[in-house]
Amino acid sequence: MSKTAQIKVDDKEYVLPVMVGTEGEKAIDTRTLRATSGYIAYDQGYGNTGSCESSITYLDGDNGILRHRGYPIDQLAQNSNFGETAYLIIYGELPNPTQRRTFGDLLRQHAAIDPQMQAILQGYPKSAPPMAMLSSLIAALAAYYPHLATNNFENDLKNFDLAAAIAISKIRTLGAMIYRYQNGLPYNPPKDVPFCDNFLHMMFSELYKDFVPSPEVSRALNTLLLLHADHEQNCSTSTVRMVGSSAANLFTSLSAGICALSGPLHGGANTAVVQMLQSIHDEHDDGTRFIAAAKSGSKSNRLMGFGHAVYKNFDPRAKIIAKACDDVLNKLGINDPLLAIAKNLEQAALKDDYFLSRKLYPNVDFYSGIIMRAIGIPENMFTVMFAIGRSPGWVANWREVAANPKGRIYRPRQIYAGPVKRDYVPMAQRG
Secondary structure (H helix, E strand, C coil), X not given: CCCXXXXXXXXXXXXXXXXXXXXXXXXXXXXXXXXXXXXXXXCHHHCCCCCCCCCCEEEECCCCEEEECXXXXXXXXXXXXXXXXXXXXXXXXXXXXXXXXXXXXXXXXXXXXXXXXXXXXXXXXXXXCHHHHHHHHHHHHHHHCHHHCCCCHHHHHHCHHHHHHHHHHHHHHHHHHHHHHHCCCCCCCCCCCCHHHHHHHHHHECCECCXXXXXXXXXXXXXXXXXXXXXXXXXXXXXXXXXXXXXXXXXXXXXXXXXXXXXXXXXCHXXXXXXXXXXXXXXXCCCHHHHHHHHCCCHHHCCCCECCCCCCCCCHHHHHHHHHHHHHHXXXXXXXXXXXXXXXXXXXXXXXXXHHHCCCCECCHHHHHHHHHHHCCCHHHHHHHHHHHHHHHHHHHHHHHHHCCCCCCCCCXXXXXXXXXXXXCCHHHCC
């Protein structure tokens, strides 16, 4: 017999179903609560509210677990690459050779940007925020591919494979194009090479003489993007689902997700880490004084890149990206003083009861900025890189919303806290 929960209000009891996920996650189904009792469940910021059922990503923050479609993140990082993991996240299974080749062909065939879209970019000031430009250009794809963006779930799902490939491929190309535009460089057309090599080519060819992406750099970029490919119902992913629930097309929904990611509380953490490390370095500190100040409660010495809103244990991605960071810097012969400071901070915090008792462990952002510095990506492009990596997760979540026959438009409720009814006062009688 299915479990139920009881809520008692004003001596009246309301029975609500209990839902249990495949990994044992439990939820009280409150969908009928307002209709039967007149009450809603209040949960500011939705931190304790399940807005959907999803089969894409399982995250257990208490135990440091992250799995995509059942596959542990460490296995994917070790054995897969970004393209294959993107396919897994979107379609639910690892591709066979034919599926992987077809998906890769679609990504390569749709990497180029229409000359008119290049003209749109040139209408922006070169000093414009990269994420603002990226969001508007992704939204513009709906105008360039109207047959894929009909704002009708049935029609748009018929062309989903093509729309998904266009979105994932072009967000990478647009990111590189924005970088080159801001640096006074011409658009660099894509080549028929693997996904990450193509991005590096579009970014840096002609900028560095005889530029050829090294295997180490390509591998590091693959790892970086793969580790960001999806992360359950975060702010930007939930935004994509909310916008998509109105039957908005894939490109429009992804544009909204980019806007959400542009906020510093979501997509700006790795930039804040690098700025913190640079500040420590500029003060000729190895991190020791900074740690002491952080423990004293100094707001100006907040330890960035530690702790996470979801993980109350080690972020499983952090261990992977720390090794990737070591590998790429060693292979490239880069002696980054910020990496030494980062390691000192990590080791000090992991041995200090102040941080251990508060479960402040390094998260994925702690090392990702150092990897991007090593590759040559400037700080103002860090969040663009995050968006490129997260695009498969956004696409997969939009698809779940669009394919749900029992879906409904997202429409949260509120508790009104404003003035009660009052009568209009004519201007002559005011003050």
